[in-house]
Amino acid sequence: xxxxxxxxxxxxxxxxxxxxxxxxxxxxxxxxxxxxxxxxxxxxxxxxxxxxxxxxxxxxxxxxxxxxxxxxxxxxxxxxxxxxxxxxxxxxxxxxxxxxxxxxxxxxxxxxxxxxxxxxxxxxxxxxxxxxxxxxxxxxxxxxxxxxxxxxxxxxxxxxxxxxxxxxxxxxxxxxxxxxxxxxxxxxxxxxxxxxxxxxxxxxxxxxxxxxxxxxxxxxxxxxxxxxxxxxxxxxxxxxxxxxxxxxxxxxxxxxxxxxxxxxxxxxxxxxxxxxxxxxxxxxxxxxxxxxxxxxxxxxxx
Numbered sequence: 001x002x003x004x005x006x007x008x009x010x011x012x013x014x015x016x017x018x019x020x021x022x023x024x025x026x027x028x029x030x031x032x033x034x035x036x037x038x039x040x041x042x043x044x045x046x047x048x049x050x051x052x053x054x055x056x057x058x059x060x061x062x063x064x065x066x067x068x069x070x071x072x073x074x075x076x077x078x079x080x081x082x083x084x085x086x087x088x089x090x091x092x093x094x095x096x097x098x099x100x101x102x103x104x105x106x107x108x109x110x111x112x113x114x115x116x117x118x119x120x121x122x123x124x125x126x127x128x129x130x131x132x133x134x135x136x137x138x139x140x141x142x143x144x145x146x147x148x149x150x151x152x153x154x155x156x157x158x159x160x161x162x163x164x165x166x167x168x169x170x171x172x173x174x175x176x177x178x179x180x181x182x183x184x185x186x187x188x189x190x191x192x193x194x195x196x197x198x199x200x201x202x203x204x205x206x207x208x209x210x211x212x213x214x215x216x217x218x219x220x221x222x223x224x225x226x227x228x229x230x231x232x233x234x235x236x237x238x239x240x241x242x243x244x245x246x247x248x249x250x251x252x253x254x255x256x257x258x259x260x261x262x263x264x265x266x267x268x269x270x271x272x273x274x275x276x277x278x279x280x281x282x283x284x285x286x287x288x289x290x291x292x293x294x295x296x297x298x299x300x301x302x
Contacts, residue, residue, distance in 0.1 A: 044278075050271035059265030069272035079256070079273070083280060086252040089167070090236030093174045094182075097231045098224065100175070101182035105223075106216075108183075109190035119187070126180055134244050137173050138164060141245070165247035173241040178234055182227035189223030190216070229288060233281060253277045 051069055054062040073079045104122075108115050125133070140146045141163040148160040163169055193216060201211040239254040251259075253273065260270030 047271045047274055050268050051275050053268045055266045055268045059267070061267050066268075069269045070276070072269060073272060073276055082251060082256055083253055083277065086236045086254075086277075087280075087284075089170060089174070089238075089242075089252060090232045092171055093178055093235035094228050094232045096171065096175045097178045097182040098228060101179055101227065102186055102224070105183045105186035105190055108187050109193075115187075115191070119184075122183065123180060126177075130177065131240060133177065134173055134240050137169070137176065137245060141169050141172070164245065165249070167246060167250050169245040170242050170250050173245045174235045174238050177238075177241065178231040181230045181234065185226040185230070186220060186223040189220050189226075193219050225288070229285070232284070236281065237277070 050061065052065050052067070054064040054066050054068070056062040108118055108122075111118060138145075142148075143160045143162075143164070145164070147163060148157070151157045152160065197215050197219075198211050201215050202208075206214060236252070237254050238252060239258060242250045242252045242255050254277075257270050257273045257277065260266045260273060
């Protein structure tokens with residue numbers, strides 16, 4: 001009896017879902033949409049609401065609508081300057097990652113036999129905590145760290161260089177953390193390029209450099225753009241590297257936002273800074289999309 005019910009019930013349910021595509025879509029997408037709505041959309045809406053409320057004494061949040069939090073950002077010179085610094089650091093990190101990552105990705109893509117092993121070895125260090133990896137750079141960059149000790153022993157410098165707690169230290173730490181996110185998209189695109197196209201260019205008289213410039217480089221641009229977008233967003237919004245390696249003089253927007261929430265307890269102003277930073281990042285993506293469509297970066301729907 002139970003078997004007969006199952007045999008008649010399951011086909012009926014499947015047939016009903018096939019006739020009602022909207023329910024099939026809700027069944028497949030609903031859990032993800034619910035998750036994003038609860039843990040992404042609702043917090044953003046709460047952040048937006050808080051940004052228009054008033055900061056009271058003792059860190060109290062008074063539900064009185066005001067534009068003071070936004071006008072404070074635009075009328076105080078330091079906050080736009082920090083926003084520009086965040087974008088500047090993100091751009092520097094992206095450019096440095098691209099210069100270092102492209103040759104590595106190109107080498108991995110042309111090592112057909114052991115490329116998987118090399119990619120695995122590339123990712124192994126990044127299985128450890130990001131916090132531990134940032135602290136390890138303190139040991140490398142500090143006054144008696146690895147770099148200064150090596151340079152002193154080689155006689156290249158007479159006194160230790162000031163590397164730690166500088167903007168350079170922030171760039172180094174963020175470049176280190178962003179390299180895999182630049183290497184892997186470029187490697188994936190380069191690996192998918194048809195080698196017959198390169199051979200065809202060479203058969204028509206192109207040398208290795210010309211074949212690379214005319215065939216490989218243009219076809220790898222989607223991977224380059226994808227890596228640049230990921231690294232820039234990660235770099236401009238980084239918190240730990242500026243806080244640990246840069247000291248107080250290298251704060252980025254993420255550090256300022258965190259300080260407003262955790263130190264001054266000015267949640268409305270911290271929320272306004274977060275919303276402004278989010279809008280600025282979305283503006284960056286819009287600008288990128290004007291030059292190269294994001295659907296072309298991540299692949300058009302077939």
